[in-house]
Amino acid sequence: MKAQDWEIVRRSPLFEKLPDSTVWALVGTQSLAKYEKGVVLHHPGEATKSGFLILEGVVKLLCEGGSSSGALLAIHGPGSAFFVGEALAGSLSTTTAEAVTRTRVLVLDGERLRAALATDPKIARAMLAAAAVNLRQMIDQIEELKTRTAPVRLAKFVLGLSGALSGSDEVALPYEKQLIAERLGVTSVSLSRALRELAQHGVSTRGDKILIHDVVALRAFAT
Structure with a gap:
């Protein structure tokens, strides 16, 4: 992992409250993936085995409805993580994730995340805090649209x-x-x-x- 990638990981809401050693144990050997603009990272209906943390680029999440390509749910940039909750639950994806620009991501294996949560309460608290941040951002966005x-x-x-x-x-x-x-x-x-x-x-x-x-x-x- 490049030094600048590590800095993005450490500043991510998903990991910013955890010690370096804990974060490295979680992500140090996780795989990286690259996607060109327009490539779909994940299709609806697929089993979500991994979450993603963006190191470079932009990814949009779409759901069925709206335009022919789907209704926009969210846009994520460097430091943002998505599909982590689905990977932890092992649930099916209901959304499409598509690269808006050339994108590099850290792939977070769901099984490894579940094992880490079971043994270290700090990781569970950090991920709950990150989920709360995401929820707050969604509420703020809805409030802006309404007001x-x-x-x-x-x-x-x-x-x-x-x-x-x-x-x-x-x-x-x-x-x-x-x-x-x-x-x-x-x-x-x-x-x-x-x-x-x-x-x-x-x-x-x-x-x-x-x-x-x-x-x-x-x-x-x-x-």
């Missing part, structure tokens, strides 16, 4: 890409605008309209780049 306008949701999304607290910044869109629209719960037309409205708050676009001319002003608009 925030599309321009505000877009502003919060853009600010989430930026680490700046003040001044100006330029960020790259992490994936295609159509997927961003799905992530925000709007149509492509509504996304374009929201981008035009954000121009009044110091935001402009240049290809796949977003220019934030006044971070403080945009944060004020998003709150």
